[in-house]
Amino acid sequence: MRGRAPIAAIALTASLALTYTDAQAFDESRYPDFMGQWKRPEGISNQWDTSKPVTKQQAPLTPEYQAIFEANLADQAAGGQGTDPTYTCIPDGMPRAMNVIFPMEIIIQPKVTHIIIEYLSMLRRIYTDGRDWPDDEEPSFMGYSIGKWIDEDGDGRYDVLEVETRDLKGPRAFDASGIPLHADNQTVVKERFYLDKANRNVLHDEVTTYDHALTHPWTVMKNYNRVANPRWVEAICAEGNQLVRIGTEIYMLSAEGMLMPAKKDQPPPDLKYFKQSRK
Amino acid sequence: MRRRLIALLASGAFVGTSGAALAHHSFAMFDQNNPVDLEGTVQEFKYVSPHSFIFLQVKDKDGDTTVWNLEGVAPSALARAGWTSTTLKPGDEIKLTIQPLRSGAPGGQWNADKIKFKDGGPIAVTH
Numbered sequence: 001m002r003g004r005a006p007i008a009a010i011a012l013t014a015s016l017a018l019t020y021t022d023a024q025a026f027d028e029s030r031y032p033d034f035m036g037q038w039k040r041p042e043g044i045s046n047q048w049d050t051s052k053p054v055t056k057q058q059a060p061l062t063p064e065y066q067a068i069f070e071a072n073l074a075d076q077a078a079g080g081q082g083t084d085p086t087y088t089c090i091p092d093g094m095p096r097a098m099n100v101i102f103p104m105e106i107i108i109q110p111k112v113t114h115i116i117i118e119y120l121s122m123l124r125r126i127y128t129d130g131r132d133w134p135d136d137e138e139p140s141f142m143g144y145s146i147g148k149w150i151d152e153d154g155d156g157r158y159d160v161l162e163v164e165t166r167d168l169k170g171p172r173a174f175d176a177s178g179i180p181l182h183a184d185n186q187t188v189v190k191e192r193f194y195l196d197k198a199n200r201n202v203l204h205d206e207v208t209t210y211d212h213a214l215t216h217p218w219t220v221m222k223n224y225n226r227v228a229n230p231r232w233v234e235a236i237c238a239e240g241n242q243l244v245r246i247g248t249e250i251y252m253l254s255a256e257g258m259l260m261p262a263k264k265d266q267p268p269p270d271l272k273y274f275k276q277s278r279k
Numbered sequence: 280m281r282r283r284l285i286a287l288l289a290s291g292a293f294v295g296t297s298g299a300a301l302a303h304h305s306f307a308m309f310d311q312n313n314p315v316d317l318e319g320t321v322q323e324f325k326y327v328s329p330h331s332f333i334f335l336q337v338k339d340k341d342g343d344t345t346v347w348n349l350e351g352v353a354p355s356a357l358a359r360a361g362w363t364s365t366t367l368k369p370g371d372e373i374k375l376t377i378q379p380l381r382s383g384a385p386g387g388q389w390n391a392d393k394i395k396f397k398d399g400g401p402i403a404v405t406h
Contacts, residue, residue: 076307079381087304089329102355118355176305233355240327242350243304252308252386255322255334255346261382262308 026110031149031158032195034106034113037230038203041223046099048174049220059179065213072178079263081243081250083178085171088245089237091122093141093172094165095189095209098222102235106193113147113161119235126163139169139185161193174209182212201226246270304329309350309378309388318374318397322346326364328353333367333375333389348386349377360391361404372397 040046047054061069072082081087091097102118111129116122126147137144143165149158170185181187188210196202205222242253243262246269251259259269319337333349351357354364367373375394377387395401 076305079308081305082307084305102353119353178305231358233358235328235353235355237329239329240325240332241329242332242348252348252380252384254348254384254386255332260348260380260384260386262380262384264382266382 028108030156031108033200034108034193034195034203037103037105037227037232038100038224039103039227040100041225044223046101046175047177048096048099048179050222051220054177057175057177057179059174060215060218061179061213062215065180065182068180069178072180076178079261079266081178083171083180084173084176086173086176087241087243087250089120089241090171091120091141093170094124094143094168094187095207096172096174097122097124097142098191098205098207099175100222100224102233103227103230104224118232120237121235126161128161133166137167139167141169141172143168143187143189159194161191163189163191163193165189165191180213181209184212187211306378306388308381310381311378313379314376315379315387316374316376317347317349319347319372321367321369321371321373323369324364324367324371326354326357326362328355331357333373335373337385345385347377348384349375349389350386351389351391357391362391366402366404373402 040050044050045054047057048059049057052058059069068083072084074082076082076084086092092099092101097117100117104115104117107114107116111127113126113128115124115126117124122142124142124145126145128147128149131146133146134144144167145163145165147161147163150160150162151157152159166188168185168187168189170181170183172181172185172187173179174181190208190210192204192206194204196204203224203226205224206219207222208217208219210217244251244253244259246259249266249269250262251266251269252262254260317335317337319335322334322336323332325332325334330353331351333347333351335347335349336344337347338344354362357366373394374397375389377389377393379387391402
């Protein structure tokens with residue numbers, strides 16, 4: 001019994017020593033202040049390129065994917081979901097997550113920066129420890145991100161976080177209009193995060209998407225405002241999703257949980273697995 | 280075909296309101312161009328993600344009741360506008376303007392800025 005106290009004390013001291021060393025190694029003053037809650041500016045909607053109207057995104061799609069996009073618009077106009085896959089509550093994925101439909105926060109740590117987006121608690125890990133790209137990473141909606149801090153003006157403080165994201169899975173679209181990304185999921189996303197020089201409560205994310213659905217890389221500037229006195233609201237899509245896909249059709253659920261058509265003259269679902277009474 | 284699609288884009292057929300902008304899915308299933316005024320009794324106010332719902336009992340001129348399934352923005356947006364899970368309660372009598380389902384089923388999109396109590400009083404929200 002007497003021997004345990006010194007061991008415990010040694011363990012605690014060692015733990016505290018490690019913590020102190022880590023704190024010394026991570027000098028917060030060298031990093032930009034990305035803390036707090038960031039949200040889309042007032043009046044800015046959820047489209048991918050916020051410099052253009054929602055209905056005039058002019059995405060640089062290949063002819064094949066432009067045709068897919070237009071078929072998607074027709075389906076949406078009829079009451080369907082087109083090529084926007086998130087009605088099932090799957091994550092937005094990258095790059096769409098940076099539409100920041102609901103606010104986000106950014107947490108800078110020595111070897112990784114986390115971005116947490118309120119909607120679905122989408123999580124991005126941006127590794128800044130100098131690692132190489134893994135060759136066995138399973139694809140995911142949010143992808144695998146490696147970042148690098150840049151001191152652009154040479155003042156000893158980092159100004160820019162450059163990020164590259166690979167290893168994405170689909171289906172994904174750029175926004176709710178259904179602008180599609182290629183089914184081969186070979187998307188690469190490159191970003192530059194930096195605070196506005198004139199207003200430190202404005203964050204810029206210059207996003208360039210490389211994807212085979214595009215005729216050329218597509219660069220947009222996403223802007224976010226820091227929120228004073230933020231509040232956070234849990235957003236769990238699966239809690240109350242009223243859309244359900246059966247076969248190739250998407251239906252709505254009524255108050256009593258019954259299927260309702262989402263499109264005019266939509267056929268009822270195929271009940272082939274239910275025993276049918278013989279007449 | 281292309282001209283029709285351009286017209287669809289211009290009409291905002293697939294997106295057009297603040298509700299659509301904050302949706303986890305396309306709101307094109309709701310007819311943005313032909314709003315409908317409804318008056319009825321709240322059966323249930325579902326303050327849930329991804330979208331809030333008002334289930335509204337509406338009587339027709341024959342006295343028959345239909346429950347309308349009205350979808351709105353998520354609590355993430357409502358909360359920041361001062362709404363809570365108890366802003367509407369079962370039994371509240373309200374009137375509102377909705378964008379109806381294109382399918383014709385009793386459903387639609389409701390908007391926090393187009394809803395009031397039956398007596399004309401605003402929906403009280405706290406900030």
